[in-house]
Amino acid sequence: MVRMSQQSALISVACVSIFTSIICIGFGSVSIPIGLMFQSVREADGVHWTVLSQLRFPRVLVAFTSGALLAMSGCLLQTLLRNPLADPYIFGISSGASLGVLSALVFAVPSYSVALGFFGASLVIGLVAFMAHKGSDWNPYRLILTGVMVSAGLNALISLILVLSPPNMMKGMIFWMMGDLTYAEPRAWVGALIILIIAFGVIFGRALDAMSLGSERARAIGISVNRLEYAIYLLASFAAVAVVVEGGAIGFVGLVVPHIIRMTGIWCHRYLIPMSAFTGGALVVVADTMARSLWAPLQLPVGVMTALLGVPILIYLLNKRSDVRS
Secondary structure (H helix, E strand, O other), X not given: OHHHHHHHHHHHHHHHHHHHHHHHHOOOOOOOOHHHHHHHHHHOOOHHHHHHHHHHHHHHHHHHHHHHHHHHHHHHHHHHHOOOOOOOOOOOHHHHHHHHXXXXXXXXXXXXXXXXXXXXXXHHHHHHHHHHEEOOEEOHHHHHHHHHXXXXXXXXXXXXXXXHOOHHHHHHHHHHHOOOOOOOOOXXXXXXXXXXXXXXXXXXXXXXXXXXXXXXXXXXOOOOHHHHHHHHHHHHHHHHHHHHHHHOOOOOHHHHHHHHHHOOOOOOHHHHHHHHHHHHHHHHHHHHHHHHHOOOOOOOOHHHHHHHHHHHHHHHHHHHHHHHHX
């Protein structure tokens, strides 16, 4: 019965998220009524079809995949570190990617921004793992402290780049660092990464459930904890990198969404991870739609909107849960 209820919850969340994303395709600087939107899709011709197929749908798709990756990354890291405050940017990965992307912009090689972003993030991923892993022991507290120290150093370099960059570039750089999907493009490998992480959560769901209760308990039931920790760390890290190199640091999604799902009573990772993906995707789609619609033609950073949406929702759920317990 519990499993069926979790399956029903997953199906419901998936349907609501997809429906919400479809509705958001019609909103922008010029709104398109849903009836006209479906008519344009059927006819596959006209101005509205061009707007939908070349501008709105790719943008919504990028927003959904970005939110899904961030939410799953946060969910995995909270399990790995057994820390409710863990989010995808806790290890300085976003700082490494941002440093690579901003360096490409400053040195006038924007075509290499994605490659340099991945290179910088990969160095940070390897450095943090090397410094945090001592012998056969991977201490979550050492991992967090190492990530915080590396992040502080990289943020200093990013600040230096911003100060030394031409004034006409500084505003665009800061805007991108706050989250901007304007120039992001849908990529097939991003979808493959989402499927890989969901499959990982389904296959290793019980092992992840045991990990969330402590590594010693996981070892007691025969789980290879070290290998699982490395897999979680790498998947969560590259999920965050895939978002940062395209759209900057979109905050609060990885931190807030897993908590929202857990507060509904879903703790099993087999359902928690895919539900986080759908919820995170819908949250970023709604936030990005608001960012490009509320003050059109001016666009706001999507990272600001995710915080404005996610934080009140989490506070409301926390207060509601406290009222139920009292």
